[in-house]
Amino acid sequence: MYSFKDDYSEGAHPRILQALVESNFEQEDGYGRDQFTQKAINFLKERIGRANVDVHLLAGGTQTNLTAISAFLRPHEAAIAASTGHILGHETGAIEATGHKILSIETEDGKLTPSHVKAALDGHPDEHMVKPKLVYISNSTEIGTIYSKSELQQLHQFCRENNLILYMDGARLGSALCSEENDLTLSDLPALVDAFYIGGTKNGALIGEALVICCDSLKVEFRYHIKQKGGLLAKGRLLGIQFLELFRDNLFFDLATHANKMAEMLREEMNNANISFLTQSPSNQLFPILPNALITKLQSKYSFHIWEKVDADHSAIRLVTSWATKEDEVLAFIEEFKKGSKNDQAYL
Incomplete structure (x- = not known):
């Protein structure tokens, strides 16, 4: 029986497996300080076109989302997400388990607009309620839709005007960027979102997501948050090797x-x-x-x-x-x- 259930049923692209085998007996520093991870981070910065972003490699999407969102928010602050958002329905309450409420917004196409976000702000006017602070979006969304550059620019502008963090889940970012209807590039994203991640798990890697933090205030001591959430792998090279191979060329x-x-x-x-x-x-x-x-x-x-x-x-x-x-x-x-x-x- 052939599966069309998901995009992670297979293992990894042969080039990645070969790179893992070839480097297997090389001794490297742990916790992402190895040469492979550092090279991968440099390659990603070149592709993104920004040397001043921070890049962290984590194992999976849920781990990345809960680590990032819990680090970015203060205890009384909440995230806003479409009702179809992955953090709302498919992460077993991971965000809520860190103490942060998710405010659900009904949308027709899985995408958030400034009017959606404004409604959430208007509905939480004072300190008797959680304070909406982070806007969570996915590209592509949980129901396969993608954001245009114009849509993302409008959302970004609204978030800046209202002192909100705009965070993009990129589990399927590769598919979104390579869609025939897409007009965004990877290098557009640092100017349009405060943080995003590039999904490897669903695009040829065994495991791995690359979190890119663009906003300086969100970068501070982030490795502490990764370690506390169990995401700082001793054999971080395993992630670095995979992203190095994925972004060495156009793979x-x-x-x-x-x-x-x-x-x-x-x-x-x-x-x-x-x-x-x-x-x-x-x-x-x-x-x-x-x-x-x-x-x-x-x-x-x-x-x-x-x-x-x-x-x-x-x-x-x-x-x-x-x-x-x-x-x-x-x-x-x-x-x-x-x-x-x-x-x-x-x-x-």
Whole structure:
């Protein structure tokens, strides 16, 4: 059974595995002080186009989010997130466990706008309530949508005017930046957000996220926070080697482009069949709305998440392609989709 459930089912790109093997017996300092991590950080700064950012490598997205957000906020301060935000629904209360409330905002497309943030500020006017301080966004979002440069500029401007921290979860940043609808570059981000991370786990690495802190006031003693949260790996080289390989050349972006290409093949076929989508996602996550009977047929050969019940006879599923998704498997899925649709036109 082939999986379209997520973009981390496979291990790592062969180049990364080879680099880990080749460096295996080299002795290096621990806790990110090794030569590989330092080179990776320098490569990232060059790609970002900013020498004055701080870069920290951590193992996973939840660890990165809870370490960063808890470090950036004072005890009485809260984060604002879309109701679909990863920190709100898929991190087991990790942020709340650090003592910070998350204010949930309903949105149609998973993205926050200045008006959304203003509503949260207006609803928390004084010291009898938590103080909204950090705006959490994801690019791409949990439902596959991406931010345009204009949208991010407007949000950034509002946050500056209201003394708010703008933080971007980049677990799938590669897919967002390589989307055909994207007009942002990696080098745009330091001027538009206070901190963000570049996701490796979902884009070819075994593990690893690269947190980039752009705002000087958020940089202070950050390694203490990483250590306290259990994120300062003794064998930090394992993260450094992977990001060094991903950003030595264009590998990171090539892998994300492949994931998007595989998603586009699925998207095009479903558009041709006049299938509706729960969200208009231009990234590597698709949310087609299919008849339940067709979903059952597809599940006999493929695994994927049933995302949301739409009505008595239809549900939205989530199909995710990855850096390692095989084109032959995508074509085979398309054939099964066509066969199921053709056998019973009532499906569509």
